[in-house]
Amino acid sequence: MKAxxxxxxxxxxxxxxxxxxxxxxxxxxxxxxxxxxxxxxxxWHHPGDVGxxxxxxxxxxxxxxxxxxxxxxxxxxxxxxxxxxxxELHDVVIDGTDDAQAxxxxxxxxxRTRKSLVYGGVLRxxxxxxxxxxxxxxxxxxxxxxxxxxxxxxxxxxxxSMAGVIGGLQAQLALTPxxxxxxxxxxxxxxxxxxxxxxxxxxxxxxQACGRG
Ligand SMILES: [Zn+2]
Numbered sequence: 001m002k003a004x005x006x007x008x009x010x011x012x013x014x015x016x017x018x019x020x021x022x023x024x025x026x027x028x029x030x031x032x033x034x035x036x037x038x039x040x041x042x043x044w045h046h047p048g049d050v051g052x053x054x055x056x057x058x059x060x061x062x063x064x065x066x067x068x069x070x071x072x073x074x075x076x077x078x079x080x081x082x083x084x085x086x087x088e089l090h091d092v093v094i095d096g097t098d099d100a101q102a103x104x105x106x107x108x109x110x111x112r113t114r115k116s117l118v119y120g121g122v123l124r125x126x127x128x129x130x131x132x133x134x135x136x137x138x139x140x141x142x143x144x145x146x147x148x149x150x151x152x153x154x155x156x157x158x159x160x161s162m163a164g165v166i167g168g169l170q171a172q173l174a175l176t177p178x179x180x181x182x183x184x185x186x187x188x189x190x191x192x193x194x195x196x197x198x199x200x201x202x203x204x205x206x207x208q209a210c211g212r213g
């Protein structure tokens with residue numbers, strides 16, 4: 001399996017660790033550098049990595065643990081202009097971003113390129129994840145687009161352990177195709193009550209991204 005992890009932070013670190021034993025190629029993309037405040041929830045990065053590119057810090061640790069795995073690190077911002085070729089080179093993509101606009105941009109790329117994308121998000125003590133795959137529902141079947149004023153994780157705060165739970169779940173979803181064609185499960189995790197539920201989604205005929213138009 002060739003896996004692409006976009007964002008090597010709170011979600012991308014645990015997701016890449018869980019995927020590494022199953023992957024033949026693991027591509028990490030992030031333009032950010034390691035900060036001291038990242039360390040508690042981004043376990044690839046250690047105190048000596050502060051100031052380094054996250055992709056370099058993570059790739060070094062993953063290569064040491066999984067020497068047979070091909071690890072590619074790209075220090076770039078994924079945009080609508082460069083996203084499609086990145087998706088096309090891989091089988092499955094992990095959304096490890098923390099910004100709503102980026103999540104919809106990745107969603108649209110998954111629909112265009114017919115690649116599987118595992119969406120994930122964490123806010124304070126709650127998290128969610130969903131596998132978007134060809135012919136199934138996408139994020140825009142559920143929401144028209146990003147909310148006008150969505151706080152980023154940095155603004156709203158994230159419990160480190162929730163990022164670990166959701167990142168691990170994303171890796172699991174990356175390895176497990178949705179069993180029913182045309183359906184997907186949105187996983188909702190409440191970290192305070194430690195309760196999870198699944199909402200079954202179907203394609204929306206009038207979806208702006210994947211509908212018949
Ligand atoms: Zn859709």
